[in-house]
Amino acid sequence: MGSSPSSVLSRQPAAEPLLGCEVPRIFTPPLRPLTSETSYGFSVIEFATEVLEITLFPWQKWLLIHALETLPGGALRFRTVVVLVARQNGKSTLSQVLALWFMFVKACALIIGTAQDLDVAEEIWQGAVDIVEAIPELDEQKQSVVMTNGKKSLDLLTRDLKPGGPRYKVKAANRRAGRSLSADLVLLDELREHQNWLAWAAVTKTTMARAAAQIWALSNAGDITSVVLRHLRRMAHKSLGDPDGWVAMLEAREKLAQAVDEAFAEAGLDFGQETDDSLFLAEWSARPDRPKWDRRGWAEANPALNHPNGIAERTMASACATDPGEVFSVECLCQWLEGSMETLFGRGKWSACQVPEAKRPKVRLVVGVAVSWDRQWTSIGVAAWFDGKKILVGAHERRQGTAWAPKYLKKLQRKLRCAVVIDSRGPAKSLRDDLELEGVDVTTYSTEEVLDACAGVFDRVQEQVIVHMGDSELDSAVDGAQWRPVGDRQALGRKTSTSEVSMLEAVILAAREVWLNDYAIRDSFL
Numbered sequence: 001m002g003s004s005p006s007s008v009l010s011r012q013p014a015a016e017p018l019l020g021c022e023v024p025r026i027f028t029p030p031l032r033p034l035t036s037e038t039s040y041g042f043s044v045i046e047f048a049t050e051v052l053e054i055t056l057f058p059w060q061k062w063l064l065i066h067a068l069e070t071l072p073g074g075a076l077r078f079r080t081v082v083v084l085v086a087r088q089n090g091k092s093t094l095s096q097v098l099a100l101w102f103m104f105v106k107a108c109a110l111i112i113g114t115a116q117d118l119d120v121a122e123e124i125w126q127g128a129v130d131i132v133e134a135i136p137e138l139d140e141q142k143q144s145v146v147m148t149n150g151k152k153s154l155d156l157l158t159r160d161l162k163p164g165g166p167r168y169k170v171k172a173a174n175r176r177a178g179r180s181l182s183a184d185l186v187l188l189d190e191l192r193e194h195q196n197w198l199a200w201a202a203v204t205k206t207t208m209a210r211a212a213a214q215i216w217a218l219s220n221a222g223d224i225t226s227v228v229l230r231h232l233r234r235m236a237h238k239s240l241g242d243p244d245g246w247v248a249m250l251e252a253r254e255k256l257a258q259a260v261d262e263a264f265a266e267a268g269l270d271f272g273q274e275t276d277d278s279l280f281l282a283e284w285s286a287r288p289d290r291p292k293w294d295r296r297g298w299a300e301a302n303p304a305l306n307h308p309n310g311i312a313e314r315t316m317a318s319a320c321a322t323d324p325g326e327v328f329s330v331e332c333l334c335q336w337l338e339g340s341m342e343t344l345f346g347r348g349k350w351s352a353c354q355v356p357e358a359k360r361p362k363v364r365l366v367v368g369v370a371v372s373w374d375r376q377w378t379s380i381g382v383a384a385w386f387d388g389k390k391i392l393v394g395a396h397e398r399r400q401g402t403a404w405a406p407k408y409l410k411k412l413q414r415k416l417r418c419a420v421v422i423d424s425r426g427p428a429k430s431l432r433d434d435l436e437l438e439g440v441d442v443t444t445y446s447t448e449e450v451l452d453a454c455a456g457v458f459d460r461v462q463e464q465v466i467v468h469m470g471d472s473e474l475d476s477a478v479d480g481a482q483w484r485p486v487g488d489r490q491a492l493g494r495k496t497s498t499s500e501v502s503m504l505e506a507v508i509l510a511a512r513e514v515w516l517n518d519y520a521i522r523d524s525f526l
Contacts (some may be wrong), residue, residue, distance in 0.1 A: 013504040017313060018295055020089070020305030022058040026235065026243050026283040027066065031077065034065050040076070041065030044101045051104075051138070052097060052131055057310065059085075059284065059303030067216075067280050076212055078280040080204075082191075083218045083234050086334045087286040088311060091218045093362050095187050096128040098216065103156055103166040104138060111168040114203055116193035119170040122152055124189065125170045129154050133261030141165070172201040181206045186215045191229040195476060195499050198376075200228045212446035221285060221330050223337035225479045225499060230336075230472060236281035244288050246336075285334035292320055292328050301334040325511040344481045345461045355392075355467045365418040368510030369409065371402055371427035373494035378405045378428075380412075381474070381506030383514045391466050391514050393507045395473035406434040412441055419517075421509045423450050427494075445509060451489045453512035466511060477504035 036042040041064035048054045067298045069077045085091065093114070102108045115121035117193035129145055132138045133155065143163055146153040150172070155167035166329070169181075175198035183206040194200055221385025222229045244321075286297030295313070298320075304310030319332055327337040343350045363385045371378050379398045386392035397408070409420055420435070422428045424444035435442045445453065460466040468474060483490040492508070494502050 017306040020299050020307060020310065021058065021284065022062050022303060024059075024062075024085075024282045024284045024303075025287065026237070026240065026281065028078075028240065028280045028282070030066060030069050031071075033160040034069060038070055039065050039427060040068035040070065040106075043105060044068065044097060047101050047105055051135065052100065053135075054093065054097060054131075056093075056097070057090055057304050057307055060090055060097075061124060063094070063282055064098075066282065076214060077278070079214060079278040080232070081205070081214060081216045081280045081282075082229070082236060083282050083284075084221060084334055085218075085303065086301040086332050087220050087233065087257060089284070089302055090129065090310075091189070092124050095124050095189065095216070095218065096131060099128055099168055099185065099187060100131065100138075102185045102217050103154075103168060104141070106184075107159060108166055110181060110206075111166070111183065111185045111187070112171055112203060112206060113184045113187045113189070114171045114173045114199070115189035116173045116199075117190075118150075118170070120189055121170045121172075123166060124187075125152055125154070128168060157221045173203070175199060175202050182209050183207055184210050184213050186213070188215070188217045189219070191217040191219040191232075192226040194228040195225045195480060197226055221334040221336045223330065223479070224478045224514070227472065227476055233281065233283075233336075234281065236279055239277070239279070240281070246288075247336045264483075268328050283334070285516075286329075288335060290333070292325060292333065297333050301332065343478050344483055345458060345478070347462050350468075350475075350478050353461055353464050353467050354470045365416055366510040366513045367396070367409070367412065367418045367420050368421045368506035368508065368513070369405065369420060369428055369431065370505035370509065371431070372500050372502045373427055375402060375427060377406070377500055377502050378431075379473075379502040379506045380401045380405075380409070381503055381508075381510050382418075382508035383507060385514060386467060389465075391460065391511050393466055393468050393474070393511050395471045395503050395507070398473055398503055402431060405431060406438045406440065409435060409440050410438040419443060420514055421513045423505070423509065426450070426505070443513065445512075449487075449512070451486060451491055451511070453508045454491055455489065456515065457508045457511050459468070460511070460515075473503050474507060477501045 002482070012155065032038055034041070041061070044064045045061050046055060048056055063083065067078060067081045071077050083091070099111045099113065102111055110317045113121045132142055134416050141156050141161070143155040143157045143165060146155070152170045154168040156167070157163060158165040174305055186203055188203070188208060189328050199342060204215050207215060219229055233293065234247055237243065242248055284301050284303050286294070286301045290297035296412070298313070298316050299305050302311050302316065302425065305315055305316065316332065320328055326337060330337060366383045368381045368383070369378070370381070377398060377400060380396040381393065382396045383393045412418060413420060420440055421443045422431060423444070425447045432442060432444060481497045481504055482493040484493035484496055492505050494501060
């Protein structure tokens with residue numbers, strides 16, 4: 001098939017170099033005109049230019065001015081700043097400038113830098129150290145540089161040149177990050193890689209006792225597994241009126257969850273999406289409907305495009321020509337992937353089972369319960385017949401620990417008369433006694449039955465007999481799940497998967513119980 005005239009024209013370079021967009025396509029608007037009296041951003045820009053001798057890109061200046069907006073009285077308006085921009089546009093330099101300003105100008109006690117890959121955070125930190133050591137007036141305020149792996153820190157003297165001044169520490173993005181510390185600035189690089197809330201919970205809560213603290217999360221676009229970034233972006237888009245129609249699409253997919261939410265109100269569930277007026281979003285991304293050769297999209301997602309020391313248009317064209325479409329969309333256009341890609345069910349198989357919306361099931365609900373291998377999470381998945389010929393599955397609840405589950409399941413079963421299934425040999429087996437003490441009627445599966453469930457779900461996904469609504473918790477588990485061999489069969493790799501898979505395990509158990517027992521339509525659960 002030949003290229004259309006419009007697509008051929010779109011591949012031609014513009015007569016004039018197309019500069020990257022200074023202003024993001026989507027952003028949280030200011031409350032009032034931004035001046036040196038209403039934003040600390042002007043002070044940061046002056047510090048970068050006059051002291052650090054760093055020339056910032058226009059987009060970096062715009063961001064600093066808007067993200068560091070102040071309220072009447074001088075307090076920072078925003079506590080959480082989310083920045084989405086394509087790769088190699090200057091996020092690291094921005095982080096270094098911001099960290100050094102908080103240290104040398106604002107004299108804040110502690111800055112924490114983190115990234116999913118510790119080497120990345122340490123490289124940004126090292127760049128900041130190099131800047132300080134190259135400028136005599138800054139270097140003389142340095143107390144020490146700790147180079148011990150895992151404990152790297154830049155420590156300054158106080159303003160009267162005594163020990164105990166501001167510190168810039170580096171931490172790994174894990175569940176221990178920053179615990180016991182109180183930070184004034186937290187820098188999280190590549191938040192897209194956070195596939196659970198453990199690192200976010202640990203490091204961001206270091207700011208709770210700091211009234212003027214900020215959390216900066218910088219990343220390019222993510223996919224269905226980017227649990228934390230996806231949630232923050234959704235909150236921000238909703239508060240901004242859903243500019244891309246993305247939130248409406250997600251909410252359409254969650255109609256089943258909303259119906260179940262109504263039925264489960266007694267259990268205290270809340271699937272509502274709250275807005276947050278202390279959350280700032282700046283998103284440099286190509287408009288969702290732009291094809292990859294539309295150079296206007298390149299400029300929207302790459303604010304450093306064709307600026308001095310920025311990304312050359314020729315480089316972008318090369319990546320566009322050679323990268324697979326999904327790679328170029330995420331990395332260079334900062335466009336999100338909403339469907340699952342390669343999964344344990346085969347490429348595109350899980351996403352092909354997604355239904356845009358579903359009628360409320362009128363059959364008995366089956367609940368599967370699974371516990372993660374490290375006992376950090378307990379997940380409840382659900383399954384039910386859908387239109388009499390398919391099995392609709394979904395995530396219901398996922399919480400830390402196990403102690404909450406028995407009483408919760410007792411309320412669930414009493415209200416809905418649902419069946420409850422657990423793996424009698426897996427991590428959830430320890431719940432069996434507690435569930436029975438609570439009076440929960442439990443079906444337990446043997447290892448063979450669990451293996452049957454895995455094989456059966458695999459086959460039914462291939463045949464699109466199993467369907468789902470695109471729930472983020474379940475999709476995240478599917479995207480990172482891997483099989484592990486058990487003889488000549490396969491089970492979920494609880495330890496070897498790249499995501500936490502207890503929700504998928506719970507759904508697999510529930511789905512088998514549905515097709516095995518063929519629960520009658522008369523057992524209505526709503």
